[in-house]
Amino acid sequence: MGKKRKYNRDSKVKSKPSKRTAMDAFSNVLARLGAGTPNLLEGTDYPITRLTQNFQLMNSLYRSHWIVRKVIDCIPEDMCKNWFTIKSQLKPEALKRLDTLQRTARVQRDILEGLKWGRLYGGAGAVIIIDGHEDILDQKLDYDMIMPGCFKGMIVTDRWCGLTPGDEIIEDLGDPDFGLPEYYYWSTETGDNVRVHHSRVLRFIGRELPNWEKYAEQQWGASEVEVIFDELKKRDNTSWNIAQLVFLANLRVLKMADLGELLAIGDEEAKKDLYNTIQAQNWLMSNMGMYILNEKDGFETHQYSFSGLNDIYESFMLDVAGAAEIPVTRLFGRSPAGFNSTGESDMKNYYDLIEQKQESQLRPVLDKLVPIMFMSEFGAIPDDLDYEFNSVGSPSENELADIVEKKTNAIINVHNEGLTSQKTSLLELREMSKSTGMFTNITDEDIENADDDTDPTGDMPIENNLLGYNQTEDYINDEI
Incomplete structure (x- = not known):
């Protein structure tokens, strides 16, 4: 008699679950509804266009299209409008000297320009100019080497016109710019190609991108134009179609007796005379003119109805404003729509967005720049150096x-x-x-x-x- 095998709960062979692809989307083949069915919705696709790389299109749109210009300019101008306030324990005389330095070096103007070009081209930069550092731009900026009065401002350039990231990446985990290019190649107006350390460069980008797309854009972002481009085309085509319909506002109809017989005869000379007569009368027609008709002829006018077109047009305007993250009242200069609407809630949400962008985009720039200005003006950086952005919105008289x-x-x-x-x-x-x-x-x-x-x-x-x-x-x- 053979030995009986003993089995317990733990000795059972555990089967591995098979891997299967989940197919849990809705589908109704007979009705041609849902995933994988032949219908118009399933024919939709979203290919990668990388429109940001078409810098000539960016230039053309910014120069000729007023909506694109406002989309690019509005948010940076509101971000820099009321600027910031130093919160350190400084005397008013020191603050006045710092304000004077900012004005003479055109700091606010240059940062505003960098923000605009970053939004238009997806990337821009500003090289910090320090007198006496012309030969050491490829070295890390050392505060101890900043002499009094040597800060001379910035030179702003965009990604296509003079500032190219290098291949080396910042590997220091403690560096705020970790993962970004360590060096940039700056093409000056004299034709020189200068290697500049990242500590001397202020970065401005457009929309953030995932890593793979960021690599495709050479560590820059996406242009704001790329985000709104499809919505902009819809709005522009709708506007042009409405403009063309204006020419059809009054349709004039001429009814002529025996017109069919005249055309059927095939007499080219008679057809030519008819055409010339109608054309001459059309040229001479005015509010004070006459129209000569035969006894059995008739002349009518029909009014074209434009009802509903304005609602469609405004819907496309809302889409553009939503893609641009700017309220319609700010982007298009329209009054608030709706009963008892004041637009305050829209502007409050917009100001919240501006404050968020100030923290995420403008503060890293100022964190690098403000200490340099202090070293140049005073020779030291206060231990309690801090600043805060002033309120974006203007308070009412009561406030x-x-x-x-x-x-x-x-x-x-x-x-x-x-x-x-x-x-x-x-x-x-x-x-x-x-x-x-x-x-x-x-x-x-x-x-x-x-x-x-x-x-x-x-x-x-x-x-x-x-x-x-x-x-x-x-x-x-x-x-x-």
Whole structure:
């Protein structure tokens, strides 16, 4: 008798589940509905066009098409409109010097230009110009090598006209630009091809792309035109068709007796005379003219109906605005539609979008640029250096009054507690005039004559203590 095999729960052979492709889409073959059936919807396809690479089309549309220009310009202009405010503990004199540096170096203008070209071409850049660094552009920017007054602004160029990413990729995980090109090749106006380290380049891109598509665009993004192009074609064709229909607003119909017999005879001379007569009468027709008819002839006019066309046209306008992420009221200059509609909710959503783009696109640029401006102007970077973007929307008069009241009361309360002097309070009030328009008549003489007794920080002369340090050597020798 053979041995009996013992089986238990664990000794059973476990079968592996077979791999199968899931086919769980809806389909009705008899009705020709759903996936894989021969119908018009299933004939739809979305091929990759990579329209961004057609830079000549981008140039043509930006120069000649007003909607494309507004799509490219609106968001960058709103992002830079109210700029930003330094939040460090700096004296008003230091802030004024920094504002002067920004104006003379055209910082706001150049960043706005970079944002526009990044949206139009999918990518653009600005090379930071520092006097004395002409021969070391391929080296990493060292703050200690930035001498006073050597920041000279930026030179903006787009991806097609002078700035090409190199093949080397940043591998330092601690670098904010990790995964991006380490070097760029900058074609100057003199024809030189200069290698520039990424720490000296400000990047501006359009729409973000997945990795494979980003590689296809040489680490740049997609143009905004590519996103709206299909919707733009629908809107433009609809507009042109409506314009052509205007010529059919009044249809004139001439009924002629025996016209069929005349054409059937085949007498070419009679046909020519008929044509010339009708053409001459058509040329001479006016509001004050006459039309000569035979006894059995008739003349009628028919009005063409345009009802419904405006709704169709506005639907395409909404599609363009949605693709561009800009409200219709801002993009097309239209008044808000709907009963009791003010457009405030649309603009609030739009301002939220602007604030999000400021954080994701503009802040990385300023994080690289602002410390350079501080080193050039003051020779040091404050430990508490920070900034915030000013509100995009303009407050109403009531909101502005509340803001002024709260800020003024705060300044007065701090002064009454003995924490600030009268001079400091006047400086704060005049600084507030930049954002509120109030207290603009406080003069330098008023500030100079104000009491300056209360000063817990122990002021040094302004020229040596603009950054708030107790000694000049403190911010020169401290590690930054």
